[in-house]
Amino acid sequence: GEDVEQSLFLSVREGDSSVINCTYTDSSSTYLYWYKQEPGAGLQLLTYIFSNMDMKQDQRLTVLLNKKDKHLSLRIADTQTGDSAIYFCALVGDGDYKLSFGAGTTVTVRA
Amino acid sequence: DAGVTQSPTHLIKTRGQQVTLRCSPKSGHDTVSWYQQALGQGPQFIFQYYEEEERQRGNFPDRFSGHQFPNYSSELNVNALLLGDSALYLCASSPGRGRWDTEAFFGQGTRLTVV
Numbered sequence: 676g677e678d679v680e681q682s683l684f685l686s687v688r689e690g691d692s693s694v695i696n697c698t699y700t701d702s703s704s705t706y707l708y709w710y711k712q713e714p715g716a717g718l719q720l721l722t723y724i725f726s727n728m729d730m731k732q733d734q735r736l737t738v739l740l741n742k743k744d745k746h747l748s749l750r751i752a753d754t755q756t757g758d759s760a761i762y763f764c765a766l767v768g769d770g771d772y773k774l775s776f777g778a779g780t781t782v783t784v785r786a
Numbered sequence: 787d788a789g790v791t792q793s794p795t796h797l798i799k800t801r802g803q804q805v806t807l808r809c810s811p812k813s814g815h816d817t818v819s820w821y822q823q824a825l826g827q828g829p830q831f832i833f834q835y836y837e838e839e840e841r842q843r844g845n846f847p848d849r850f851s852g853h854q855f856p857n858y859s860s861e862l863n864v865n866a867l868l869l870g871d872s873a874l875y876l877c878a879s880s881p882g883r884g885r886w887d888t889e890a891f892f893g894q895g896t897r898l899t900v901v
Contacts, residue, residue: 679828710892717790717876718829718892763828772842773819774878776828 681764681777687784693751695780697764700745704766707740708774709749712761721762722749751782759784788812790879790893798899799867807862807896811879815891817841818860820852821876823895829876835860864898872900 678700687693699707705726710718724731724738724747731738737750751758761779768775791810799805811818817836821829831844835854854860858879864871874897880890 717894718878720890765828772834773831773844774821774829775831778826778828 703769809877
């Protein structure tokens with residue numbers, strides 16, 4: 676099955692940029708996603724990238740995809756206290772119906 | 787639009803009991819997926835229902851079963867509960883165009899505690 680790995684924790688100062696990294700093993704992945712989960716809440720789709728793209732920018736969010744290295748990253752510019760949450764990398768394999776998630780990166784924004 | 791609605795939000799069950807969790811999809815969505823999220827982990831896919839049929843299943847035992855109704859709502863049933871079944875159970879709905887896509891939405895989840 677798909678293996679998705681993320682670093683577990685990230686601490687960042689308010690106003691700085693955050694970079695969350697994810698690696699995966701399934702080269703047939705078609706869509707790759709970033710979800711945000713706040714305490715006691717469900718999952719909120721932040722952004723996504725299709726496998727034929729290298730980069731996608733959406734306001735403060737930038738997604739980079741390196742298909743050769745099977746590496747996905749999410750950059751959050753001007754990180755705010757409201758960005759404190761768990762961020763999950765997820766993907767859908769070719770011909771698949773399910774999302775495969777990483778374990779999540781807990782981002783803590785300090786003043 | 788209420789989005790994806792799950793009930794109950796919390797419940798406590800005893801080992802060996804059975805539980806039923808419910809999900810109402812977002813308006814216009816006809817596909818429902820269920821995920822189990824243990825504490826400190828990412829969600830794990832249980833199964834997906836489309837046109838009242840189980841379309842794909844993850845690596846969960848037969849104790850986990852489901853159903854989809856003609857109005858697209860869904861139930862997740864877990865029999866013979868184990869302590870390890872304690873988790874947040876998430877329901878997600880999406881338009882049934884055959885694939886997970888960017889129009890999928892998650893509910894707030896049901897927190898199940900087995901004691």
